[in-house]
Amino acid sequence: MEYCAKPIASRSKYSPANLRCCFRPVGHPGKCDEFPYLAHLSKVAPKVASKIVRDAIMTTGASWKSADAGPNRILRWVMLHTDEQLATYGINMSKLKPQVVAKLREKAAEYGSCMAVAVKLTGMAYCMPGAPEPPAEIAAYLGEVLGPLSADSTVCLVCREPLPFALFAEARRGKAEVETSHSNPRLHTPENVGFAHRACNIAQGNKTLDEFYAWIAGILARARP
């Protein structure tokens, strides 16, 4: 698909060099839109839509905000800048704990990559068992970018069990039961991203999926000889 690509105003004080742009097809009528494929989910499942945007474009830092914990969410592409550039946006990396810096830097990703992740996650959400059906226009958009959608095909990236759309609404002890997950936690790319059960994503930790499977195979070999 050829995108419109006109710049879209960003309010982020951390992103003075604005990269954000319109992802509607070139020559579209009406307003520009960075996430046109989320128009329907934003209405029928707004929390899922905002989760997709958040997980696609924001880092996670500390679970709370403080001087040495650093910003708890920041645009992933801002984290590609040098410490010197970041200082000019008011982010002083040298004041953060090393583990916070490592976590933030690990989550860095190009704008284009983040946007490709957002489309991919949207397609995967629509393919979860029990997901709402996308309007024809959105199905066509997603199909053109991702290939044809296959209903009920989305499984947990880690445990490969079907992942029902209804799980998005469930939370235990305040934590959502579905998380965005990465086959390789250091790569925020569409090939590498999916949804997973919270427990699965936590168990995988910072291992790649291959490393995780090899690790649990070793555990089973020792624990159940």
Add this chain to the structure above:
Amino acid sequence: MEYCAKPIASRSKYSPANLRCCFRPVGHPGKCDEFPYLAHLSKVAPKVASKIVRDAIMTTGASWKSADAGPNRILRWVMLHTDEQLATYGINMSKLKPQVVAKLREKAAEYGSCMAVAVKLTGMAYCMPGAPEPPAEIAAYLGEVLGPLSADSTVCLVCREPLPFALFAEARRGKAEVETSHSNPRLHTPENVGFAHRACNIAQGNKTLDEFYAWIAGILARARP
């Protein structure tokens, strides 16, 4: 072993009915001591000794202290009290988030059980590869309570790999690499407790070890058919 069992003063404002007592053998010379078997580790590896005491007797609550997160550490046996009793000690359970209450209540344990866990963990620490050798008096005490110690026998409770004593000193991103772990996370008893790699303990989550092994066997069957 028959213990001295004379009461030991506790400074906890949460434990007005003091249960704490001396665990030296009855008729011992000198001062009473609640953790006599930690006298050596307290000198050669003070952080390990204090970790054993902390994990044996304290709950973990929120990772930081706040009004609705509740106390972040509290004596496990205090959490056996009713909400009404706790209110008289200044702990208002009804003001805490339900998930915090659940976490605190799940960690509740009898004083005797906590003390038995502390001895067990001390024995396991001395049996880690590379652990300091206990003085004869302490080895005798631990042997009498736990049975003979077998050097280098301590493995991770979850993955069954040897757990080197040196791992106690290692931390990644501010988190210690060795955690106290439970075969059944709802039971704080010596039979049920051990040390585990942090990643292993996290992966196990709130599953029992049996549930965890069954779960990862299912994952492997689906992911590597």
